[in-house]
Amino acid sequence: MARKRKNRTHLKGGVASNPGAAEGVPKSFVIKHGQVGSSLAQLVRDFRKVMEPNTASRLRERARNKLRDFLTMAPALGVTHLLAFTLTDVAPSMRIVRLSAGPTLSFRVERYSLMKDLVNSSRRARSMSTVEYLSSPLLVLASFPPPSPTTPPHLTLLMKTFQSLFPPLAPQSLSLSSARRVVLVHYNAERGTVDVRHYLITVKPYGVSKRIRRVLEGASAKSAPSTATAHATLDLGSEKDVADFLLRRRGEPGPSSDGYESAASSASSAGGDDGDAISLADDYVGRNNKKGQKRAVKLDEVGPRMELRLIKIVEGVPGKEGGVLYxxxxKKSKAEAKAQKADHAAKEKLRLQRRKEQEANVQRKKAALEGDKKGKNAGEDEDDEDQDGENDEDMEADEDVISGGEEDLSGDDADDGEGAWDDEEMISEGEDEDESGSESEEEAPRPPPKKLKTKSKR
Incomplete structure (x- = not known):
């Protein structure tokens, strides 16, 4: 018998413990549509991790699903953004759709790297667990020009679009332990592109050498042997003294002659910089990361990485596009833009008119159908009444036939002398005796009936 699979019915992260926190939080669908390769499909799955926990991480697209299917289903589920990846003849493309009225931003994916590519190329790769995805990432917008009359309007709209993808930051209510990831959106003015990076926040001891950090933090998974006996305890079995491990410089066979580490080696191996050091305002995840401790904050890139080029901004959503904003x-002149706007207004007016006509036709057909049903019911009642009247007439006719037959029978008996009873006819004595004798014979006692023999069961 197959094992019953349990479905997850609880919400993710802090939403499960505080349902009211989900109100006003942007939610997203990250999908692929059309024929895409395995690499782009993996990029879609990686970008869903970036948008966690307020996205459909287990959404499965089918080959017969169209983009309008997701646009129709999203408002009922409270989805505010749709990120659709597809493969064109030129390059991969990504669209960000603001539901349910738009606008729609179309990007060309110039370059991208998957999470596995960054992990394989990094010397200090970090393993990601599910805990990091239970809270939303912190959004950092870099190098975007501030909104002003001289700033191109499409850049301001681009910045606000990325800002609306993630929940707003509230420093007063933000828990320090929930700040685990950072999403960097950097605008490159020279290339005219947008770089999207995904980082993991790490906190390390400040002001101590790397070897002492390893003693305090424990052996990392990378330095430990890749077997089942890997543990977090530092292995010093190959060292004669703990000073051989703590005071030895990189590349040296052993500790210095005086037994102490030099100032140069101490400065070179000290972890962190003054610019990276902060005092923790609250307890943070990790060993000895308590409130008030001085720690160095590092960002480890975990991916994915994308370089996007904005191609077009359109009013409305796919299938109901409006005017082209950028x-x-x-490039169009003011007259062409005005004519295009008037054309879109005329199309929208025609669409609304057709919708009204369609609704009127539906109401008319419903009224006609109800009228037909009422007329059919009334006709059935009239047929029932007619049948009742015909049945009454048939019953009366049958009674007349019966009564008439009785009159005919009485008339035939009167006319026909055979078999008629004559009251004046006299009975002879002999006949009377015979009848009396027969009556006496009938009155004689009869013997009791014999019992039937039945076969007894042995």
Missing amino acids: HEFV
């Missing part, structure tokens, strides 16, 4: 390659 285009990277097509």
Whole structure:
């Protein structure tokens, strides 16, 4: 018998413990549509991890699903953004759709790297667990020009679009232990592109050498042997003294002659910089990361990494597009833009008119159908009444036939002398005796009936 699979019915992260916190939080769908390769499909799965926990991480697209299917289903589920990846003849493309009225931003993915690519290329790769994805990442917008009359409007809209993808930051109510990840959106003015990076926040002891940090933090998974006996205890079995491990400089066969580490080696191996050191305002995850401790904050990139180029901004959503607000390659004059706006207004007016006509036709058909049902019911009642009247007439006719037959029978008996009873006819004495004798014979006692023999069961 197959094992019953339990479905997860609880919400993710802090939403399960505080349902009211989900109100006003942006939610997203990250999907792929059309024929895409395995690499782009993996990019979609990686970007869902970036958008955790307020995204459908287990959403499965089917080949017959269209983009309008997700657009129709998203508002009922409270989804505010749709990120759709597809593969074009030029390059991969990504669209960010603000539901349910738009706008729609179309990007060309110039370059991208998957999470596994960054892990394989990094010397200090960090393993990600599910705990890091239970809270939303912190958004950092870098190198975007501030909103002003001289700033191009499409850059301001681009910045606000990325800002609306993630929950707003509230420093007064933010828990320090929930700040685990950072999403960096950097605008490159020289190339005209947007770089998207994903980092993991790490906190390390400050002001101590790397070897002492290893003693305090324990052996890392990378330095430990890749067997089942790997543990967090530092292995010093190859050292004669703990000073051989703590005071030896990199590349030296052993500790210095005086038994102490030099100032140069201490300065070179000391972890952290004054710019990286902070005092923890609250307890943080990790060993000895208590409130008030001085720690060095590092960012480890975990991916994915994308370089996006904004191509077009359109009013509305796919299938109900409006005017083009910005285009990277097509530039129109004011007259052309005005004519295009009037054309879109006329199309929208025609669409609303057709919708009203369709609704009126639906109401008319419903009224006609109800009228037909009422007329059919009334006709059935009239047929029942007619049938009742016909049945009454048939019953009366049958009674007449019966009564008439009785009159005919009485008339035939009167006319026909055979078999008629004559009251004046006299009975002879002999006949009377015979009848009396027969009556006496009938009155004689009869013997009791014999019992039937039945076969007894042996």
